[in-house]
Amino acid sequence: xxxxxxxxxxxxxxxxxxxxxxxxxxxxxxxxxxxxxxxxxxxxxxxxxxxxxxxxxxxxxxxxxxxxxxxxxxxxxxxxxxxxxxxxxxxxxxxxxxxxxxxxxxxxxxxxxxxxxxxxxxxxxxxxxxxxxxxxxxxxxxxxxxxxxxxxxxxxxxxxxxxxxxxxxxxxxxxxxxxxxxxxxxxxxxxxxxxxxxxxxxxxxxxxxxxxxxxxxxxxxxxxxxxxxxxxxxxxxxxxxxxxxxxxxxxxxxxxxxxxxxxxxxxxxxxxxxxxxxxxxxxxxxxxxxxxxxxxxxxxxxxxxxxxxxxxxxxxxxxxxxxxxxxxxxxxxxxxxxxxxxxxxxxxxxxxxxxxxxxxxxxxxxxxxxxxxxxxxxxxxxxxx
Numbered sequence: 001x002x003x004x005x006x007x008x009x010x011x012x013x014x015x016x017x018x019x020x021x022x023x024x025x026x027x028x029x030x031x032x033x034x035x036x037x038x039x040x041x042x043x044x045x046x047x048x049x050x051x052x053x054x055x056x057x058x059x060x061x062x063x064x065x066x067x068x069x070x071x072x073x074x075x076x077x078x079x080x081x082x083x084x085x086x087x088x089x090x091x092x093x094x095x096x097x098x099x100x101x102x103x104x105x106x107x108x109x110x111x112x113x114x115x116x117x118x119x120x121x122x123x124x125x126x127x128x129x130x131x132x133x134x135x136x137x138x139x140x141x142x143x144x145x146x147x148x149x150x151x152x153x154x155x156x157x158x159x160x161x162x163x164x165x166x167x168x169x170x171x172x173x174x175x176x177x178x179x180x181x182x183x184x185x186x187x188x189x190x191x192x193x194x195x196x197x198x199x200x201x202x203x204x205x206x207x208x209x210x211x212x213x214x215x216x217x218x219x220x221x222x223x224x225x226x227x228x229x230x231x232x233x234x235x236x237x238x239x240x241x242x243x244x245x246x247x248x249x250x251x252x253x254x255x256x257x258x259x260x261x262x263x264x265x266x267x268x269x270x271x272x273x274x275x276x277x278x279x280x281x282x283x284x285x286x287x288x289x290x291x292x293x294x295x296x297x298x299x300x301x302x303x304x305x306x307x308x309x310x311x312x313x314x315x316x317x318x319x320x321x322x323x324x325x326x327x328x329x330x331x332x333x334x335x336x337x338x339x340x341x342x343x344x345x346x347x348x349x350x351x352x353x354x355x356x357x358x359x360x361x362x363x364x365x366x367x368x369x370x371x372x373x374x375x376x377x378x379x380x381x382x383x384x385x
Contacts, residue, residue: 001328002159003368005067005075005341005350006110006240007089012055016087019121020131025055030121031344034289037297040252040310043288048352054342061094063351064104067341070361071368072350074106074159075341076168081144082116082132100157108159110168110209110240111150113175120345122304124295133322134171135178138188145192149199161205161236161334165196168207170240172228185230207233207278208270211244224271236333237273239280241271241339241348248285248307251299255284255309255316259323266327278335279327281320283360284312286347308347314359338364 010017010027028051052059067075075096080087096107096119105140116132136144152158153165160166179185189206196204207354208229229237239245246261266279287304288297299307328336342349352358 001071001325001333001368002106002335002340003071003364004076004106004108004159005072005338006077006343007077007091007341008244008343009013009054009077009088011051011342011344012053012088012091014088014090016082016132020118029118030289033293034345037288038251041286041308042310042355043286044288045104045349046354047344047345048354048357050104054091055093055095060091061099063341063385064096066351066361068105069357069365069370070310071364071370072105072338072341072361074108074111076108076337078112078170079109079148080112080116080132080134081136081140081147082134084140084143086147087116087132094238097152097155097157102156102206104157104381106157106159107152108166108168109152110170111144111148112170114171115174119290121290121292123292124298124301134174135177136175138180138184141179141188142190142191146195149196149201152315153196153199153201153204156236160205164203164205164235165201166205166207166239168209170209172208172225172232182228182231192243195368205236206234206238206317207238208232208275209240209244210237210273210277211240225250226274230274232244236276236278236335237269238335238337239269239339240337241285241346242280242282243285243306248309251307252310255311255313256319257286257319258309259316260280262320263323263327266324270331275332276333278333279324279331280336280337280339281317281324282309282339282341283317283348283350285309287345288347289345312347312357314320314363317360318363318367325367 012026013024036043077092113134114133115130117128117130119128123127157167176185180186193204210225242258242262245265246258269277286308287306290304298305324336339348342351350360
């Protein structure tokens with residue numbers, strides 16, 4: 001099976017971010033300013049290798065090496081299409097794709113088609129305004145998916161399941177909103193499959209992100225997920241993060257408690273959906289860096305003022321990985337998803353920090369090992385001689 005980590009590409013300079021937040025802004029600014037807000041709160045979180053520019057090819061090459069050495073077989077890039085063009089695409093297109101080969105690791109796109117709101121950071125008692133709309137009409141749906149077909153699917157490292165390029169869609173309610181309902185959305189997805197076939201991809205694998213409860217202010221309300229996924233013709237289902245499904249009842253909700261709920265959830269989702277369910281493991285959860293640090297932290301306000309997952313240690317994460325591997329083997333899931341490689345401002349990241357170092361990555365290698373690649377083994381053997 002492939003261990004695939006979601007990758008959030010907001011740690012580089014982007015022109016639209018500069019318009020909204022000022023010259024040179026990246027989301028590292030929020031990470032740097034994070035403070036401890038209450039007793040037992042583990043902030044700030046400091047990246048072990050510093051506040052790197054992910055759009056630098058050398059930086060991305062090091063990330064690829066780090067991932068593959070620890071058993072992460074794919075990055076699922078959060079991908080955005082706003083106002084007729086992509087957003088935050090530069091780390092993928094300028095740094096990752098030129099660096100990676102099919103023998104290194106894979107990548108795929110998770111179209112994060114939610115509205116983009118002004119929560120970087122959000123000030124209490126102010127409305128969360130939309131900076132960009134995630135809704136697309138039929139014309140823009142074609143433009144966005146043609147872009148995917150032309151730019152990504154033919155890359156030798158693009159992730160395929162049963163030789164079918166994998167494309168995940170985050171927000172089904174927003175998809176319906178833009179396309180005008182279930183029937184029109186199904187027609188748009190069927191047309192995507194036909195265009196993919198004409199482009200040389202006889203079959204594609206469409207994956208839906210399941211979500212039972214709203215987290216982000218722009219998240220739509222779930223619409224009878226199992227029925228909707230079937231009516232739209234998706235091939236599989238997975239999750240983005242545990243908090244899309246499971247409540248955190250206390251300000252400091254122990255990792256072990258939410259893991260117990262997540263483990264039950266995998267079985268529930270596998271039974272609920274007619275399509276295969278690819279289980280998800282979450283590293284942690286703490287969106288407090290996206291709040292104004294001088295505000296009183298108040299979970300009653302909702303995201304990004306939420307309860308958080310505490311005790312999110314490598315050891316706890318390792319127990320989660322053991323359970324998810326057992327579940328995936330039992331259900332013959334070809335893919336498990338991890339939130340996330342680098343969701344630093346939501347407290348869910350595999351990248352090493354100054355507290356746990358490489359601890360979380362080492363747990364992946366312990367539980368899943370690393371893919372055996374004859375070419376690399378031979379190269380290592382040759383260099384050793």
